[in-house]
Amino acid sequence: MANVNITINGQKLQAESGKTVLEVARANSIDIPVLCYHPALSPQGSCRLCLVEVEKQRALQPACTFPISEGMVVQTESEKVQASRKFVLELLFSERLHYCMYCPMSGGEALTECELQAQAYRHGLTNWKYAPNTSKRWPVDASRKYFLMDHSRCILCRRCIRACDEIVANHTLGVRDRGTRTMIIADGDVPFGESSCVSCGTCLQVCPTGALIDRRSAYMGLQTEVERTKSTCMACPVGCGIEAATRSNQLLRVEGDWDAHNGGLLCVDGRFAVVEPPTDRITVPMMRRDGELVKASWDEAATAIAQRLQSTGPAAGLASPRLPSESLSAFRRFFREVLGSDEVGLLYGELPPVDVGPFATLPELSAADGILLVGGAPLRDQKVVGYTIKRAVDQGTTLIVVNDTPTDLDPYATKSLKVADLAQATTALAPSERLVVVYAPGLAPEVYASLRNLPAKTRFLPLIQGTNTAGAARVGLTVRAVQGAGLFVMAGDDATDGRSLPAAEFTVVQAAYRSAWTEAADVVLPSRTWSERSGHIVNIEGRELPVVAFLEAPKGIKTDAATLDLLADRVVRPMREAAR
Amino acid sequence: MAEKVTVASDWLCGCAGCHMSLLDIDERIVDLVQLATLTSTPITDLKHPSKDGVVVGILEGGVNNSANEEVAKTMRERSKILIALGDCAVFGGIPTMRNFAGMDEALRRAYVETESTVDGQVPHHEDIAVMQECRPLDQVVPVDIYLPGCPPSADAIWFVLSELLAGRMPELKGKYLDWH
Numbered sequence: 001m002a003n004v005n006i007t008i009n010g011q012k013l014q015a016e017s018g019k020t021v022l023e024v025a026r027a028n029s030i031d032i033p034v035l036c037y038h039p040a041l042s043p044q045g046s047c048r049l050c051l052v053e054v055e056k057q058r059a060l061q062p063a064c065t066f067p068i069s070e071g072m073v074v075q076t077e078s079e080k081v082q083a084s085r086k087f088v089l090e091l092l093f094s095e096r097l098h099y100c101m102y103c104p105m106s107g108g109e110a111l112t113e114c115e116l117q118a119q120a121y122r123h124g125l126t127n128w129k130y131a132p133n134t135s136k137r138w139p140v141d142a143s144r145k146y147f148l149m150d151h152s153r154c155i156l157c158r159r160c161i162r163a164c165d166e167i168v169a170n171h172t173l174g175v176r177d178r179g180t181r182t183m184i185i186a187d188g189d190v191p192f193g194e195s196s197c198v199s200c201g202t203c204l205q206v207c208p209t210g211a212l213i214d215r216r217s218a219y220m221g222l223q224t225e226v227e228r229t230k231s232t233c234m235a236c237p238v239g240c241g242i243e244a245a246t247r248s249n250q251l252l253r254v255e256g257d258w259d260a261h262n263g264g265l266l267c268v269d270g271r272f273a274v275v276e277p278p279t280d281r282i283t284v285p286m287m288r289r290d291g292e293l294v295k296a297s298w299d300e301a302a303t304a305i306a307q308r309l310q311s312t313g314p315a316a317g318l319a320s321p322r323l324p325s326e327s328l329s330a331f332r333r334f335f336r337e338v339l340g341s342d343e344v345g346l347l348y349g350e351l352p353p354v355d356v357g358p359f360a361t362l363p364e365l366s367a368a369d370g371i372l373l374v375g376g377a378p379l380r381d382q383k384v385v386g387y388t389i390k391r392a393v394d395q396g397t398t399l400i401v402v403n404d405t406p407t408d409l410d411p412y413a414t415k416s417l418k419v420a421d422l423a424q425a426t427t428a429l430a431p432s433e434r435l436v437v438v439y440a441p442g443l444a445p446e447v448y449a450s451l452r453n454l455p456a457k458t459r460f461l462p463l464i465q466g467t468n469t470a471g472a473a474r475v476g477l478t479v480r481a482v483q484g485a486g487l488f489v490m491a492g493d494d495a496t497d498g499r500s501l502p503a504a505e506f507t508v509v510q511a512a513y514r515s516a517w518t519e520a521a522d523v524v525l526p527s528r529t530w531s532e533r534s535g536h537i538v539n540i541e542g543r544e545l546p547v548v549a550f551l552e553a554p555k556g557i558k559t560d561a562a563t564l565d566l567l568a569d570r571v572v573r574p575m576r577e578a579a580r
Numbered sequence: 581m582a583e584k585v586t587v588a589s590d591w592l593c594g595c596a597g598c599h600m601s602l603l604d605i606d607e608r609i610v611d612l613v614q615l616a617t618l619t620s621t622p623i624t625d626l627k628h629p630s631k632d633g634v635v636v637g638i639l640e641g642g643v644n645n646s647a648n649e650e651v652a653k654t655m656r657e658r659s660k661i662l663i664a665l666g667d668c669a670v671f672g673g674i675p676t677m678r679n680f681a682g683m684d685e686a687l688r689r690a691y692v693e694t695e696s697t698v699d700g701q702v703p704h705h706e707d708i709a710v711m712q713e714c715r716p717l718d719q720v721v722p723v724d725i726y727l728p729g730c731p732p733s734a735d736a737i738w739f740v741l742s743e744l745l746a747g748r749m750p751e752l753k754g755k756y757l758d759w760h
Contacts, residue, residue: 100759101667101674101730108758117759126752127670127718127726134672135679135713 006072021074022050022063032076033085033119035092036157037064038206040264041166047157048088049119052076060084086123092116094130095180096138097152098209104218105210111222115208116155143193146272147204147214149184154211156182160203167265169390172197199268200387205255216275217245217252229550230257232537233270234322234530237464238362238384239539240266244531244550251275251531251551261362261541267383277493277529280514283554286524293524298558298566301523306570308506308522309339309486316343316484316504319477320494321466324535324547327560328468329475331490338568345480347491348499349466351473352441356451359542360436360459366392368459370432372425374402374447376440376463379409382540385438385461398432400425419443422450438463464540471538490560491517493529510563526557533559585745587636588629589621589665590655592648593675593714594641597731598666599623602638604734615745633658636744642668642675643720647709656721663740664716664723667730667759672716674730679713687711725750728759 002017008030015024020043025032036047045062052063055073060081063074075081092098098116100106105114109121138151161173161184172195176185186195204212226245233240233254241260245252254271256264285301286293296304309315319331335344365371365388379386386409393399393412401413402425410416417425429435437451440463451460464470472478487504493512501507501517509521518524532553536544558566591599599622605612612618619634620626629637637659643649656662667673678686692700717723727740736756743750 099671099676101671102677106760108760109754120759121757124751124753124757126728126757127664127723128716131716131719134676134715137680 004068004070004072006068006070006074008074009076015068017068019068020064021052021054021061021066021068021072024068025063025074025076030076032063033122034064035115035119035155035208036159038159038162040258041159041162041206044158044162047092047155049085051081051084051088053078053081082123085119086125089116089120089123089125090129092155093120093125093128094132096154097132097134097136099152103153103210104213107222111224113222114210117209141192142215143191144197144199145193146199146216146268147201147212149192149212150210151183152211153209154184155209156184157208158184159206159208160184160212163202163206165394167202167263167391168198168200168387169394170196170198170200170387173203198383199272200266200383201268201271202256202265205264214253216272220252221245221247226252227550229548231548231550232539232545233266233274234467234537234547235267235269235274236382237467237469237537237540238262238382239467239537239543239545240270240384241545242266242270246550249552261543262384263363263366265384265387267387269383274531278495278513281554282511282514282518282524282526283557284526286518288522293519293521296523298556301525302566302570305488305508305523305567306574309488309508310571310574312505313485314343315339315341315486315488316482316502317341317488317490318345318347318482318501319472319490320347320492321349321469321472322494322530323468323472323490323492323560324533324537325468325471325475325544326535327490327492327533328472328477330561330564332475332477334564334568338571341484343482343484344477345482346466346469346472346477347479347489347494348497349464349469349472349479350441351464351466351469351478352439352443352462353448354462354470354473354542356439356448357437357454357456357458357460359540360461361541361543362388364434364459365389365436365438365461368392368397368432368434368436370429370435371397371399372402372429372435372437372439373399373407373409373413374419374422374425374437374439374451375443376403376438377407378438378463379407381465382463385463385540389438398429400428419447422447426450426454433457435459436461441465461540468537470540470542471536471544474538489517489521490527491515492527492560510560525563527563528553528557528559532557584615584617585636586619586634587616587638587741588619588634588655588659589638589640590628590651591622592639592641592651592669592717593644594666594668594673596622596640598640598669598729598737601729601731601734602665602737605738606734608738612741612745616741629655629658631658633660635660636663636741637661638663638665639669639717640665642672642714642716643712644675644678644714645709645711649712649720652717652720661724661744662721663725663727664718665727665737666732667728669717669723670726670728671759672714675714683711683713727752728757730760732756733758 004017043064045065050063051060053075142148164173186192240262241257243255256266258264287296399413401416438461486506489509491511507521508523510525512527531551534549637655687702740750
């Protein structure tokens, strides 16, 4: 790429040809105000706030879309530019009803979360120069469960449309009508809640104003009043990077981390469903007395567990794949070193062979020129993978789906083939420079053998089931039938999902929430939830990702390590005493 | 001694919060009255600006009925410089939410349908102000200085007054500008 010489505000700069004036300005700490521009989206030039003076151009030009050329001279702070910015803002405020007073995004200059308000403060606007119609309220669409749209606050920047098209590839949003009647709509102008919207919330994250509002966290705290913690989502093994916004030890909302492998993209499970966990939290150990579960001390419970696990005979253990690798490893060690047992496994999970070839990363999947999907249902089970595949297809990638039953990615595939015709698929994709194979567990060994024979530059993404099933495998825990007179279940914050436990004479369940399992257990121990635990998981890219606790657990709920240490101590103590 | 600058204030469809914020200038009021005379305000003995006029007129609250309109026009006539104090005067404020329901429905809800009212009637009398659409002050009279905020901070109010008393038109920026 040739280097181009341009001048901005008298400063001589060099940049790659093909860049826009805005990109060069930002790279050199020259601030040009923007509204419709967003670094994760293609530039549009619709808000006109970034207009700058470019010598020899007839009119002011939008910096976000104007490509640089050799010898270009740009002024970003001339009187003409400043007057234009003020005018653009005054016009934006004259349309619809931008009423700061009762908007959750509104705040003082340091606190505001509304980019429109921030620009108004910056340009010293004290009032509406052209009064809007203060009698007309534009529609509010509250048909989606987790977030609503208030059209009064929309500035038609179309960031939402671009996000829905370019990041999620769902293509739900668009516009209807023209001029002052322009409206953002879903599908053929149906309520958002009845549209093809998948509630991924990407539009919500990019909306500059209070047009799109998260219902749960509205009015609960502005930027400087909340703490933000980067962590990893535990809803599925994609392990998207998240930023959790918390206040007073409550989770307000979850946002996608733009810098992580998912590029800010999340799904409804990781962004919204997690903010309202089940309510029947277990906070103290409980033991069964006269058929009823009653509160017990940690000491009583641990001693009883140690006694019974030893006296009933060989013990078995089952752990949830939602636990971080550290907890799973400690669980394994407790059984092997303290109880002398190898009867441990995972409650559920599916792991395809992970040695078929080098792992792909999500960005590599997005940049692939060929994608082979063998089995699985990523749009349902690993949604961000599904969205990434659709996004790649939008950009021209060839997708071939190999599955014996129809999948929801078939409409986007160049070909849909049965598993028996896998060879046809691999042949068709042979010309790919950057082939990524996304493959499911439970396929015949011949299928995995064929995948292993693909060219060395092929990359692979296993469609694992169970958040940390891969991490569990690395510490020797897999899904298998276990049998023991005593059963210790480390369920964490997992749900039973209708699964039943193997029968045992004595059952201990460590869980965060009450369930059919805890109600049938002999001893129940409280557990931390994913938001209260730190550790690591291994995701579908084969990478170890950090899970960082962003909430404090209720008092008295021990960490997994502390729980196992206590149990180990109670088991070992009588042995020590007997040995004296 | 230089003649003191005469100042008058009044309120329209407001909650008086902006006047409370004005009082929050605390001991700075001692400095204020060295340079200015507070001639009439809703919270002092004299309530209405004198026919001789004042230099600085301050109005809190939006225009919501014919009485507000009259007070606004009177203050405008009798002030050289008119300040719109607070979000209600500048933007119309919270009371403008009434407009979304429409006049008839709003009046019915207030005077007839309220839970503790029996045999309610929407009042009409020649002595009573006529309800209007709630709107910002500058839709009724020209305004010289806009001081938004709900309420504007005492520091912002003090800034505007002290700038005026120093002979300058105040430029609101940074922490003084808050449309919250």
